[in-house]
Amino acid sequence: MKFKILYIVGSLLLTTSFLTYAEPCCGTSGVCVQVLGSGGPEVADKRASSGYLVWQNGRARIMIDMGPGSMLRYEESGARIEDLEVVLLSHLHVDHSADLPALIKGSFFTDRTSDLPLYGPSGNTLIPGATAFVQTLFANPTGAYHYLSDYLTGEGAYRLQAHDVPVSGTAVQEVLASKDFNITAVAVHHGPLPALAWRIDIGGRAIVFSGDMNGDKDTLPTLAAGADLLVAHHAVPQEAKGVARKLHMPPSVIGEIAAEAKVKQLVLSHRMSRTLGREKASEIEIRKRYAGPLEFADDGQCFNVSEKDQTLKSLL
Numbered sequence: 001m002k003f004k005i006l007y008i009v010g011s012l013l014l015t016t017s018f019l020t021y022a023e024p025c026c027g028t029s030g031v032c033v034q035v036l037g038s039g040g041p042e043v044a045d046k047r048a049s050s051g052y053l054v055w056q057n058g059r060a061r062i063m064i065d066m067g068p069g070s071m072l073r074y075e076e077s078g079a080r081i082e083d084l085e086v087v088l089l090s091h092l093h094v095d096h097s098a099d100l101p102a103l104i105k106g107s108f109f110t111d112r113t114s115d116l117p118l119y120g121p122s123g124n125t126l127i128p129g130a131t132a133f134v135q136t137l138f139a140n141p142t143g144a145y146h147y148l149s150d151y152l153t154g155e156g157a158y159r160l161q162a163h164d165v166p167v168s169g170t171a172v173q174e175v176l177a178s179k180d181f182n183i184t185a186v187a188v189h190h191g192p193l194p195a196l197a198w199r200i201d202i203g204g205r206a207i208v209f210s211g212d213m214n215g216d217k218d219t220l221p222t223l224a225a226g227a228d229l230l231v232a233h234h235a236v237p238q239e240a241k242g243v244a245r246k247l248h249m250p251p252s253v254i255g256e257i258a259a260e261a262k263v264k265q266l267v268l269s270h271r272m273s274r275t276l277g278r279e280k281a282s283e284i285e286i287r288k289r290y291a292g293p294l295e296f297a298d299d300g301q302c303f304n305v306s307e308k309d310q311t312l313k314s315l316l
């Protein structure tokens, strides 16, 4: 009986804290994650492709991925291009990177003057690295949008500074440290594509983005250890096989990683027709391994990372 009461109280705590996480907080105060795009590359999912913002005290400081449609969601979010301090790309598939030109062109109409660093994986024979990708878009005279080349040369209002993050090893890499946040990355397995998972430590919280990956490198648990929020890409169902499974992790792998890393909250994004409408089945697989708060993301949704402990404290 005693255990039953404890179980019920525990369940209430989890449920209540989960509800608090989902309250809007982006654009106000604290550390918050906003989902700009919760979909994949297909049109049928009726969602923007991959994109996220990390807000702190009302400013959207860090952007992770910028797939098609994410800039529309960026506009809807009220984020200001002047506040953006760094762009992180998980990899350079279209559904994670195609809105970069829209951001740069959009910045022309703002007061932005500070340089904008961009980090993404190094390239291979299949795809350019982050630096070459930016050159391909904006370099004069070869870039497709070379009319924006001033943003590479420094002759514009600010400079877009691209950097490659190596994907050859499996160790966690220090990528960027500022007085307010620390950014680390680790290579993950996304078929033959160079790909990175990102961790942002900010305001005493840790937020991790898996990007697209299938789990084979077994690097994400280390990066995500103790994270307050893990955004995991849920592109395939449990029974996925072939190419889909070579590229993406099924729910069981997501659950294993979340449990091993002891993450405090799990958000599932990069939802596609393959997984939409099958949330219950995915949740069952994850729940066999991970018992913490879990939510399926939608475009525009905002997760308050900073209030979690306060909520738990007030309930205890």
Ligand SMILES: [Zn+2]
Pocket: 040, 041, 050, 093, 095, 096, 212, 270
């Ligand atoms: Zn993708």
